[in-house]
Amino acid sequence: MFVLTQDGLKINWVEMPTYNTIMSVAAGVGLLLVVALGRQLVDGREIAPEGWSMAFAVLGALLTATGLHMTLTWPLASGGFAFDNIIFGEPALAFGVLLLGSALVLWRRAPLFTTTADGAVDRRLELIRKLAAPISLFVFALGLCCFAIAAAGWAFTLFAAPPEEPISGQFADYPWIEATFISGLYVLVGIGAVLFPFALRNMRRPLLVVTGGAWTLAGLAFMLFGALNYFTHIGLIVHTQ
Incomplete structure (x- = not known):
């Protein structure tokens, strides 16, 4: 929990563990890798499925473990941020499991993804359609x-950092700034996810470009913001412990 004292904000971090730093980095990199793999497959490039499987498995394991813990235990509730367990925990869990499923398919069906001989590219894309079609509804x-x-985030002005947090805390008096930034990232992810089934079905370049572009922007932002939070969150802990 947290209390306001004469010395400022004090937080009992033992009762409110926070790890959306690694979650943000893993989610951002995961989005970027999904786009990169999709681009290589559509362009007919040869890939190493085992390498992609390992990457997805590592990121999926991180997101599944942290997302599952946050979803089931609500560690941020004691500090008055119960909503953050839903906002960060559940999407991370869902994305993590999707990455683990993708890793399993890439590993088990590796030979079908490697060849780029004549006609193999079209067969590979058709395989992707068939494999991903059922789960695309969940996406x-x-x-x-x-x-x-x-x-x-916009309606309730969420995501604002306290003044004690370095860098982000400079905007504490303007909570709409960080609310707009984080909400905007979720909008980008949402655009790509909503378009994904249609892009998958038709493999049309405009839909693929919009889907990939939205996830690329969101992925870069989540990755960089998560990396920045390693400084800002450590600073917040130092200032409030």
Whole structure:
């Protein structure tokens, strides 16, 4: 929990563990890798499925473990930020499990993804359609959830950092700034997720470009923001412990 004292904000970090730093970095890199793999497959490039499988498995394990813990235990509730367990925990868990599933498919069906001989590219894309079609409905639903999270961020002015947090705390008097930034990232992820089933079905360049572009921007932002938070969150702990 946290209390306001004459010396400023004090937080009992033992009762409110926070690890959305690694979650943000892993989610951002995961989005970037999904786009990169999709681009290589659509362009007919040869890939090393085992390498992509390892990357997805590592990121998926991180997101699944942290997202599952946050979803089931609500560690941020004691500090008055119960909503953050839903906002960060559940999407991280969903994305982590999706990455683990992708890693398993890439590993088990590796030979079907490696060849780029004549006609093999079209067969590979058709295989991707068939494999990803069932789960694409869940991706679409997650996109709607991202829109809902973004709307909540704007409506209730969430995500604002306290003044004790370095850098981000400079905008504590303007909570709409960080609310707009984080909500905007969820909108980008949501756009890509909602378009994903349609882009997958038709493999049309405009839909693929919009989906990939949205996830690339969101991925870069989540990755860089998560890396920055390693400084800002450590500073917040130092200032409030």
